Amino acid sequence: MKILVGMPSKDSWGGPIASEPPFVEALRALGADVAEEVYVYGDKDKPTPFVERLRRVLATAFRFRRRLNGERFDLIHLNTAFDLRTLLRDSASIFLMRPRGARVFMKIHGSAAEDFRDAGFLSRKLIDYLIERVDGLGVHTSEEKANFLALGFDAKKFYFVKNAVTIHEDLPADFARPQKEKTDSFELLFVSRFIPAKGLLETIRACEILRERGFRFTLNCVGDGESRAAAEREVERLGLREKVRFTGYIPESEVTEYFFKSDVFVFPTRHIEGFPNVLFKAVAVGLPVVTTKIRAAADYLSEPENCLFSTQEPADIAEKIIELIEDKALREAMSARNLVWGKSLLPPEIAREFLEIYRRICG
Known part of the structure; x- marks a missing residue:
């Protein structure tokens, strides 16, 4: 199976930059053919101006498009979230990158789907586009899934997923934490x-x-x-x-x-x-x-x-x-x-x- 993964940039905030690189290496170790492209960018120092954000989204989408035109992939895995900003980015990006025969899977790292129950015209159209175009969504919790279903997403497209954690990978099998007495500090x-x-x-x-x-x-x-x-x-x-x-x-x-x-x-x-x-x-x-x-x-x-x-x-x-x-x-x-x-x-x-x-x- 050949997979194109949209990764967080190295300056991104939060969990994905810690969990996704070792996860991708584990996919490769299991025999998957995995290619990577940066999809999510960090804004650590200060918010990115709108014009720069738009330029970045367009450049990223067309970079994916060139990659998809040059190689055949079975699946595109996009690391994302779900709020107004990512709704705009993801719908525009998927439209512009033209996945062709590749399936589209979105791993949702945090969502505010409940905020869209009374969505305006544009937001509703973009949500409907994702409902039609995305083949699978990975969510972490049942609450998130319920919020997506309330927007009209297909329950059959949802999968419960977890993040990879590496902090304990070198612990001995018999590792145990010593516990203090209650009078200790x-x-x-x-x-x-x-x-x-x-x-x-x-x-x-x-x-x-x-x-x-x-x-x-x-x-x-x-x-x-x-x-x-x-x-x-x-x-x-x-x-x-x-x-x-x-x-x-x-x-x-x-x-x-x-x-x-x-x-x-x-x-x-x-x-x-x-x-x-x-x-x-x-x-x-x-x-x-x-x-x-x-x-x-x-x-x-x-x-x-x-x-x-x-x-x-x-x-x-x-x-x-x-x-x-x-x-x-x-x-x-x-x-x-x-x-x-x-x-x-x-x-x-x-x-x-x-x-x-x-x-x-x-x-």
Whole structure:
């Protein structure tokens, strides 16, 4: 099978740039003939002006078109999302690249399909075009699928997919995380792009409750973004400077070290992303987890087997962290189950699942 994959550029934000390259290498290792073209571009420093964005979309579509004219592919795999911007880009790109006989598969890395239930004329036309032209869609969660079906998409075209995770691929088979006693000092970990929906401020406020209850801890906040200034002010206001640390953006190797040296991962997100890689990295290395019951966490994780579910209320976040700190047996069992479950996210396992999806789409 010959596959053309639309990849994120190396300066892209978020999970795809971490998950897709090892996934593609795993496809090749399983015998697939895979070609790559950059399809998704990053806007790390500042938003790209509209004219430049339009120029980039057109250039990318015609680059794909030349590739498709010169070679025969069985399937085009496009890594994308679903919001107004990507709806415009994807419908225009597929129209211009002229896939010919190749099937089109879109892997959705986060979606806001629910925002289009009262879509205007243009948006509705573009949605209808994708409904007709796309042969398969990979979504991470049942909530996302339901939102697409409400727009008129064909249920038979949907496949549940996961992202490849590599953080644990070199762990020995008998690896186990040592668990502390409840009187020890705990290393709490929050990793994300710092935006309001990720729950950083709520996590910091939960830490005030932990301090008041007499628990020994440090919260390491790994990442950066628009919410950092507000988070630092909140730390000062609550007098938590000795308890909360900010690393800023650090190399991936250093982020990995935090996953291995921490005791509890805290991620009370309300963001609409499909499959948050940081959450599943934490699971894959056997961290006990406190997170919200939304999207991928709701579909793939169980309580108390893999995590404790919290609301976004600081008091509830704090109670769930305390429950983990006070129950060593719970942490041991959760860690062991997460290590086992995490093996299903290794690139070869994910690649096998996708190859089966591709075969079904191509008939």
